[in-house]
Each structure stands twice: as C-alpha cells, then as structure tokens.
Ligand SMILES: Nc1ncnc2c1ncn2[C@@H]1O[C@H](COP(=O)(O)OP(=O)(O)OP(=O)(O)O)[C@@H](O)[C@H]1O
C-alpha cells in the first residue's frame with residue numbers, strides 16, 4: 155500500500171490538452187474519486203497513474219518514488235476496466251491468477267489468494283466458468299477479484315459500474331465500499347456519476363476541462379463549493395442559481411431578486427459579502443433549503459409566496475418547480491404539504507445555506 | 520426461438536415466420552444443390568476416370584461410367600519412386616512454408632496492430648498492397664534475384680526444390696499478415712492493457728492472450744498458407760526442372776504427359792491423391808475453426 159502524488163501533471167495529445175496541470179496528494183489507504191463531465195480528463199489521469207499513458211509533463215510519485223519512466227508492470231498497481239477486460243479464453247480462476255502466475259508465485263500462494271478473493275467476492279461457485287458464462291455483475295466481481303489477488307499498492311477503477319443496470323449498480327457500489335473498508339488499499343476511482351462519487355469517496359476530486367475544480371470530503375464539497383461548476387455538479391437535483399442584486403440596507407445586507415422577494419443575509423455573513431454590496435450576483439440555494447414553512451423558524455429562514463408550476467411526487471418528498479427572476483427554481487416539500495400545480499403556496503428559503511456566486515469569475519464568494 | 524411465443528395474439532406472425540423460414544430453407548437448398556453439383560462434378564469425373572484403363576479412357580463410351588474398374592493407376596503411382604519424391608518435396612515445402620509464414624505474419628500483425636510506431640499504419644496498408652500484385656508479375660524479377668544470388672553466394676538456387684521454401688512466403692505472408700491484423704485489431708485494447716497491468720511483457724501478451732484469443736484467425740491463415748503452397752503451380756514450373764526437384768502439381772503434369780501422349784487415368788489419380796492432404800487438414804482443423812468461431816460469437 156502506498157500514497158500517490160500528482161505534481162503539475164499534464165497530458166497533451168496532438169491538438170487537445172486533455173489534462174492541464176493537476177496537483178493531487180492521495181494519502182495511504184485513501185479512497186479518492188475523480189468525478190466530472192465527459193471528456194474532462196478523468197480517464198487520462200487514471201491511465202497516466204497506471205502507466206498506460208505517457209505523461210507529457212509533471213511527476214507522478216507512488217510511495218515517494220517518481221514513476222514517470224517505470225513501466226506499468228513494475229508499478230505494482232491493479233486496475234479494473236469499464237468493460238471488465240476479462241481474458242475470454244481463461245476460466246475465472248485462471249483470470250484471477252494470471253498476474254500471479256506471470257510473477258511465478260508458488261502454487262499454494264496462488265491457490266490461497268484466489269480462494270480468499272473468491273470468498274470475499276462470493277464467487278466461489280463460478281471459479282471454473284469462462285467469462286462468457288457469467289452475468290454482468292459476476293464479471294464485475296471477477297474483474298475486482300483479479301485486482302484483489304495481486305495485493306497491489308494501489309487500485310484503479312475506471313467507471314467500473316457504468317455497464318450495470320441501476321439496481322445492480324447500487325448493490326455493487328456498496329460491495330466496493332465494503333471491500334475498501336476491509337482491504338484499505340489506496341484507491342483511485344473514476345466516475346461521472348456524482349452520487350457514486352459522494353457515496354464511495356473519502357475525498358471527491360471534481361474535474362472540469364482538464365483541471366481540478368475542487369477536492370475535498372463529500373460533505374465539504376456539498377456544503378461549501380468553491381466554484382459555480384462544483385456547486386451545480388454536486389447534488390441532485392442540482393442547486394438553484396437565481397439572479398439577484400446584493401443591496402446594502404442599514405448595516406445589513408439583503409439579496410433582492412428582480413421581480414421577486416428579497417431575503418436578509420444572515421448577520422454572520424455580512425463581513426464576508428460586504429465588499430460585493432451593490433453588485434449583480436447569483437444566489438445559490440439547494441432545493442432542500444427551499445421548502446414549506448415548519449412552525450417556529452430561525453430568523454434566517456424567510457418566507458415568500460409563489461405559484462407552483464410543476465410538482466413531482468417522489469414518495470418521501472415532493473419536488474416543486476416555480477419561476478423566479480426568469481429561471482426555474484426547484485424546492486423540496488413534505489408530501490403532506492399539499493403541493494399541486496398552479497397552487498399559490500408559501501415557501502421558506504433557508505438563507506443560512508445560501509451561496510453567492512460571481513457570474514463572471516464563476517467563483518463562490 | 521421461433522417456437523417460444525405462447526400468447527394467442529402472436530399466432531399469425533408466428534405462422535408467417537415459420538413459413539418465411541421454410542421458404543428461406545427451400546431456397547437455400549436449391550442454391551446449395553446447384554453450387555454443390557457445380558463444384559463436385561469435376562472431382563467425380565476425376566474419380567471415375569482414375570478407375571479406367573487408358574484403353575477405356577480413349578474408347579468412345581460414356582465418360583460418366585466405368586465398365587471395367589481397375590486400381591492399376593493407383594498401384595502404378597503409389598509404387599512409383601518419382602511420385603513419392605514429388606510427394607515428399609511437396610510435404611516438406613508446404614510444412615516449412617506454413618511454419619515460416621505463421622511465425623512471420625503473427626509477429627508482424629501483432630506489431631502492426633498494437634505497437635504504434637512511426638509508419639506502422641502505412642506499413643499495414645503496404646502489406647495488403649503487396650498481396651494485390653499478381654504472382655505472374657513477380658516470378659521473372661524473382662528469377663533474376665535468385666540468379667544474382669547464385670553469382671554472389673555461389674549457392675545454386677534455381678532448380679532446387681527447397682528454394683521454394685524461401686519463395687512461397689512471398690505469396691503467403693502478405694495475406695496471412697492481413698488476416699491476422701484484422702483478428703488482432705478486433706481484440707479489445709483493454710485486454711492487452713489488463714495483461715500489461717497484470718505484469719505481462721509484450722511477448723507474453725502475444726503468446727498468452729492474443730494467440731489463444733485469435734486462434735480461429737490463426738487456423739484460417741494456416742489453411743490458406745497450406746493451400747497456396749500445396750497448389751502453387753507457376754513458381755515450381757518456372758524454378759525447377761529436374762525430375763527429382765519437382766513438386767507434386769508440376770510433377771504429375773510433366774512426367775505423365777509424354778510428348779503428346781496424355782496418360783489421363785494416372786493424371787487424374789495423381790490429382791486426386793494430391794488433393795487428399797488439404798482435405799485431411801481442412802477436416803482436422805475445421806472442427807477447431809468452427810469451435811473457435813462460435814466461442815467468439817457468444818462472448819457477448
Ligand atoms: N488517444 C487520444 N488521442 C487524442 N485525444 C484524446 C485521446 N484520449 C483522450 N483524448 C481527449 O482527451 C480528453 C479527455 O479524455 P478522457 O478520456 O480523459 O475523458 P473522461 O473524463 O474520461 O471522459 P468520460 O467520462 O467520457 O470517460 C477528451 O477531450 C478526449 O477527446
């Protein structure tokens with residue numbers, strides 16, 4: 155097991171710069187998830203760590219050693235591919251033991267490790283089968299088994315669950331988490347699914363356009379995004395961005411929404427936002443902070459009236475959509491609150507969780 | 520699959536599907552029969568003729584029936600020292616050519632399909648273009664080359680049966696390489712990457728992953744190489760002349776046609792016996808070939 159460090163990592167293909175200078179420290183035992191939209195350079199970064207892609211510039215260190223020029227087989231890294239890449243002509247046992255056999259491990263060691271992995275992954279009945287006789291989920295397990303038996307320093311996963319159906323994906327997600335809690339191997343996991351990222355990661359790294367937008371614990375990214383991109387990318391349904399003007403009024407600040415309500419900025423934020431008073435900004439509010447009134451409220455939870463456009467009952471909650479300052483705003487209310495389309499309703503905005511975003515720089519103030 | 524539907528509503532389409540299938544089968548049989556007749560008549564004719572005496576061949580009886588069947592032709596050939604030499608020459612040449620061809624084309628195809636290097640794409644196209652040059656255009660330049668080699672090295676190449684082992688791969692390697700490039704290119708890139716992550720060298724990726732996975736392609740290429748070198752007529756005709764240096768196809772024709780006397784019975788017998796080895800090899804390898812094909816098809 156080992157830590158991994160990326161220093162000013164750059165990958166340039168002929169015309170495109172896929173990765174544009176990434177700095178990242180991955181601690182020993184850490185589970186890091188790279189997440190971001192398609193084409194943002196996640197796979198490229200992962201493949202550079204694996205050694206399958208030459209790096210254009212920068213350094214990669216594994217366990218303190220610069221591995222830029224070390225071939226993949228000497229990096230002691232195991233990788234799980236999106237399409238599993240099981241060897242079609244080998245049985246499950248042979249698939250899992252291939253790496254160990256190449257390295258000439260003793261028969262007993264190989265047998266021991268394969269049966270250990272088979273037990274962890276619950277694939278003991280499948281050991282004699284060929285990949286084509288396995289279901290998608292079983293192939294997925296075998297692919298992970300192939301990584302486990304190696305006892306490698308680092309695990310790399312490239313969208314390992316994206317070929318599975320929704321239910322199996324949730325199940326395997328839990329399995330991967332359990333696996334990591336048990337083995338504690340340093341893991342870099344790539345996905346474009348932010349739910350997968352949030353649920354699995356010790357630390358989520360949000361990438362966009364070849365750069366890291368923000369890296370942090372899932373709750374940290376969720377509660378305090380640093381850029382508009384991260385604020386909009388993390389969370390489902392996505393954060394609302396409402397055009398507004400930050401007004402100064404008698405030592406306090408107010409967020410005025412054109413043609414809509416105004417909200418007082420909580421007192422503890424005054425100092426933070428004071429410099430931006432008078433500017434046009436975006437008010438960022440997550441749907442769960444736009445909800446029905448719930449009796450004795452904190453003063454920062456402020457009511458407003460609106461006419462609902464669309465409602466989506468989800469069972470445990472109802473999503474409501476209504477227009478505000480030219481955008482559609484999403485709120486989450488209790489199913490018992492009687493939300494219906496075209497109904498005039500009083501909602502509250504919890505301004506303790508507000509974000510103000512400078513539209514030009516894309517930064518959260 | 521066509522009998523799997525059970526709902527009453529699905530009955531009419533099911534019936535028409537069955538009928539559809541029946542018509543497809545009928546037409547298949549019609550055309551396959553025409554095809555089979557077309558291609559099987561010559562061998563049958565050869566077989567019938569091989570059982571006839573020279574007298575009966577030249578007699579004005581129907582060519583499709585033997586009145587006095589005899590095995591003399593077979594006895595004559597199988598006890599002929601010349602025929603045995605031709606046969607041995609052909610077997611040695613074809614076996615060596617198959618081995619050389621497969622060694623070269625598998626290695627070439629692997630590097631052209633997988634190891635991206637400067638000019639690899641151009642080379643791959645070049646390999647195929649080479650195959651498009653007809654061998655009839657090549658034998659005169661090749662003859663010149665070997666004559667020149669003789670001058671330089673003082674080794675006699677012309678009129679030596681073993682030199683065909685060097686010569687035939689120029690015919691077989693391009694096409695076999697091209698087949699193998701196709702097979703190797705169809706293997707997903709992740710498979711070799713997984714093997715490399717597992718610690719395999721390029722050579723191990725080739726021997727442990729590519730060759731087993733592309734076995735149907737290798738067998739197809741092997742059959743092709745064997746057929747080409749076994750049946751090649753022009754090159755041995757041009758490059759070998761002495762009786763003890765001849766290969767089977769040329770040997771049969773040159774020794775059994777004396778002036779304008781055609782020994783038809785023996786020519787046909789020789790041709791039939793000569794066609795036997797490829798037949799045996801097809802039958803033997805076809806099982807593996809088809810097994811490999813269907814294994815690939817259900818891989819999913
Ligand atoms: N071999 C290549 N040659 C040229 N450009 C490439 C190559 N591989 C990737 N790219 C480009 O690099 C950029 C990043 O690609 P990458 O595969 O890392 O994206 P990703 O984040 O994994 O996206 P996805 O979620 O779709 O898998 C893309 O713009 C892509 O077009």
Ligand SMILES: [Mg+2]
Pocket residue numbers: 196197198
């Ligand atoms: Mg990718």
